[in-house]
Amino acid sequence: MSDLERRLAAYLALRVPDARSVEVSGLERIHGGASRETSRFVLRYQQDGQRIERRLILRRDPPGSLIETDRRVEFAAYRAFHGSGVPVPEALWLEEDPAPLDFPFFIMEELTDLESSIQALLSPPYLPLRAKIGQRKWTILGEIAQADPARLGLVGLMPPAALEQCWQRELTHWERVLDEDELEPQPVTRAVIRWLRRNPPPPAQKLSVVHADYRTGNFLFDAEGEIRAILDWEMAHLGDPLEDLAWGLGAVWQWSRDGLAGSLLPRAEAIRIWERASGLRAEPSALLWWELFSCVKGQGIWVSGGREFQDGVNHDPVLCMSSWMMGNSQDRAALALLGHLP
Amino acid sequence: MKPEASHALERLMQALLTEIAPSVQPAYRQASVSIQAMLLLSVREELERAAARRVEENRALRALFADAAKAVTEAPLRDHLASAAASTDASLLVSELEAGNRALRALLIELHAHVESLVGPEARRIEAAIWRELSASTERRKLSLGPC
Numbered sequence: 397m398s399d400l401e402r403r404l405a406a407y408l409a410l411r412v413p414d415a416r417s418v419e420v421s422g423l424e425r426i427h428g429g430a431s432r433e434t435s436r437f438v439l440r441y442q443q444d445g446q447r448i449e450r451r452l453i454l455r456r457d458p459p460g461s462l463i464e465t466d467r468r469v470e471f472a473a474y475r476a477f478h479g480s481g482v483p484v485p486e487a488l489w490l491e492e493d494p495a496p497l498d499f500p501f502f503i504m505e506e507l508t509d510l511e512s513s514i515q516a517l518l519s520p521p522y523l524p525l526r527a528k529i530g531q532r533k534w535t536i537l538g539e540i541a542q543a544d545p546a547r548l549g550l551v552g553l554m555p556p557a558a559l560e561q562c563w564q565r566e567l568t569h570w571e572r573v574l575d576e577d578e579l580e581p582q583p584v585t586r587a588v589i590r591w592l593r594r595n596p597p598p599p600a601q602k603l604s605v606v607h608a609d610y611r612t613g614n615f616l617f618d619a620e621g622e623i624r625a626i627l628d629w630e631m632a633h634l635g636d637p638l639e640d641l642a643w644g645l646g647a648v649w650q651w652s653r654d655g656l657a658g659s660l661l662p663r664a665e666a667i668r669i670w671e672r673a674s675g676l677r678a679e680p681s682a683l684l685w686w687e688l689f690s691c692v693k694g695q696g697i698w699v700s701g702g703r704e705f706q707d708g709v710n711h712d713p714v715l716c717m718s719s720w721m722m723g724n725s726q727d728r729a730a731l732a733l734l735g736h737l738p
Numbered sequence: 739m740k741p742e743a744s745h746a747l748e749r750l751m752q753a754l755l756t757e758i759a760p761s762v763q764p765a766y767r768q769a770s771v772s773i774q775a776m777l778l779l780s781v782r783e784e785l786e787r788a789a790a791r792r793v794e795e796n797r798a799l800r801a802l803f804a805d806a807a808k809a810v811t812e813a814p815l816r817d818h819l820a821s822a823a824a825s826t827d828a829s830l831l832v833s834e835l836e837a838g839n840r841a842l843r844a845l846l847i848e849l850h851a852h853v854e855s856l857v858g859p860e861a862r863r864i865e866a867a868i869w870r871e872l873s874a875s876t877e878r879r880k881l882s883l884g885p886c
Contacts, residue, residue: 425766581843584872587850647886713773720780725884727876732886736869737876 398423400497401437404454407496408439408503411489415441423454432467432630433458436506451508453485456501458710467492469553471502473605473629476548481539483625507625510616514651514659517612525621530660531669532623533615537644538673540626541604541637550605554634560599562636567592567689573696577703584727585695588688591734597685600636601676607632610640611649612658641670641678642686647729648694648722684733691730698723747782751775780881791878792835796827799842802871806849809860815852818845846871 397405401420409418423437432455439450457467467490474487490502516522517529545551557565571589574582608631616625645657645666652659657666667678702719704710731737741749754775762768804823810816822845827838846868853865 424764427766427769580840581847583843583847583850584876586847587872590851590854649885651885653885713770713777717773717777717780720784721881721884724876724879724881725886727872728880728884728886731869731873731876734869736873738873 397421403497404437405439407491408489409441412439412441412443415443417442432456432470432501451506452488453504453506454497454501455504456497457499467500467502467630469632470630472550472553473607473632474504476550476605477540477543477626480543482536482543483623484629485625485627507616510618510624512613512616512627514613517617517659518652521619522617522621525617525619526656526660528621529617529623530656530658530666532617532621533612533644533658533660534641534666534669535673536615536623536626537607537610537640538670538676540607540610541602541640541670541674541676543605545603545605545634548605550634554605554632556603556634558599559601559603559636562600562603562639563592563597563685563689566635566639567692570689570693570696574692574699577696577700579699579702579706582695582699584730585692588692588730588734592685592688592692595685597636597638597682598679600638602637603634604637604640605632606635606637606639608640608643610644611646612644612651612660613649636686637674637676638678638682638686639689641667642683643690643693645683645687646690646694647732648725688730688733691726691733694726694729695723698726744782744786747778747785751778751782754778776883780883783881787878788832789830789835792832792839793827793830795875795878796835796839796842798871798874799839799846800825802867803842803845803849805867806853806864809856809864810849810852811856812852815848819849843875 397420401423404423405418405420408420409415412418418439418441421438421440423435425433425435427434435454435456437452437454439452441448455467455470471487471490474484477484478486485505485507487502487504491497492500494500511517511522517526522529545554545556567589574585607626607629609628610626614626614628615623616627617623645663649658650656655662657663660666661669667683670676671678698719701710701715702723705712705715705719728737752775754771759768759771759775762771800823803819807816807819807823810819822842825838827835829835850865850868853861853868
């Protein structure tokens with residue numbers, strides 16, 4: 397066992413009831429989520445005379461990341477939706493004390509033999525399943541929008557907002573991120589922010605749980621085209637459900653370059669599916685507002701990652717790559733939405 | 739005759755992608771090496787145009803400021819625009835061109851916000867010119883690996 401595996405085993409020996417001979421092995425970093433280091437590992441122990449083996453995921457706070465988020469909120473979101481129509485892995489333990497593993501972390505079950513990457517989606521055997529996966533993707537998002545945050549027990553953990561102030565809170569937050577982290581002037585994004593303030597959207601139709609990074613790449617799907625888990629709830633909050641719909645429709649997620657929303661379905665069809673599942677309406681001008689907001693938020697994420705890389709807080713090359721490539725694509729998406737891209 | 743920098747970068751990228759990444763474990767590190775290869779491809783693209791796009795853009799911004807200064811009603815901003823329009827790039831070092839570019843783009847944000855507050859066809863004409871420049875500036879920075 398590595399040092400980290402030993403410490404993880406010592407921690408879990410105190411958490412799993414009546415567990416003896418606790419062992420951790422195969423701890424291996426994997427890609428997943430932008431704000432926390434994600435690793436898989438195998439937990440083995442004796443319990444009631446039986447040898448038990450569980451495949452688990454460790455999500456540990458890193459020194460720097462693309463997004464600064466509250467791990468308690470992410471953990472609570474997984475717990476809230478577990479067992480509902482919105483598929484998520486089971487979240488098991490949350491530890492906010494950095495002592496056991498140097499940084500706060502939480503542990504959840506690993507779902508195996510599933511895919512999440514866009515490369516997989518655009519290759520056989522998944523390529524012909526894109527429409528089915530898209531159908532499920534926007535249906536599940538509609539169910540998230542329809543869910544009652546109070547009944548899910550999330551209102552205490554996620555600050556509520558008045559329906560007419562959801563947009564303002566989010567825009568102010570991401571404008572502040574840009575103010576603090578940008579390495580160079582962002583004239584396109586600044587123009588979009590002014591446009592958004594001059595043209596506020598209508599009040600939210602309801603206060604919903606907003607996943608806030610609901611896009612292709614952040615869910616696990618199987619070889620039958622079924623979505624088995626929605627991941628990366630690290631930015632989840634209460635807000636206008638159109639925020640999630642708009643984010644997922646963004647041009648920056650159209651890696652297939654065939655005009656399909658999220659590389660899965662025609663945009664109009666995705667919106668229709670979401671409206672049917674949520675019982676809400678995606679009024680075009682309100683949706684446009686949130687799509688432009690998504691460009692500000694996206695730029696905030698890319699700029700923050702670039703700052704972490706530049707400052708040497710996090711050397712992950714994906715931060716630099718995102719800052720260059722996605723930052724430019726985000727500007728192009730904004731210009732296209734405003735009709736300024738030839 | 740010696741290999742060009744862009745050729746060397748391309749060769750490094752190919753080596754990382756096809757020779758080194760496949761033999762790296764675990765999968766997380768393998769993916770990280772692949773991203774570094776993509777980063778080199780983008781560096782190659784940027785290296786080729788680094789000075790040209792900044793010279794072109796700084797020139798375009800100065801021309802825009804010279805044109806817009808006539809319509810600007812606030813004296814400090816008008817003077818700032820006139821001064822920026824009359825400035826030149828001191829050298830072709832990318833770091834110096836970039837410093838000048840950042841100052842000009844910060845002023846562009848100020849000008850854009852001001853023009854939006856003005857009424858009349860002249861203000862709209864300048865605003866349209868600013869949007870054209872923003873579109874052109876985004877094209878100048880486009881990377882071939884981007885999703886859109």
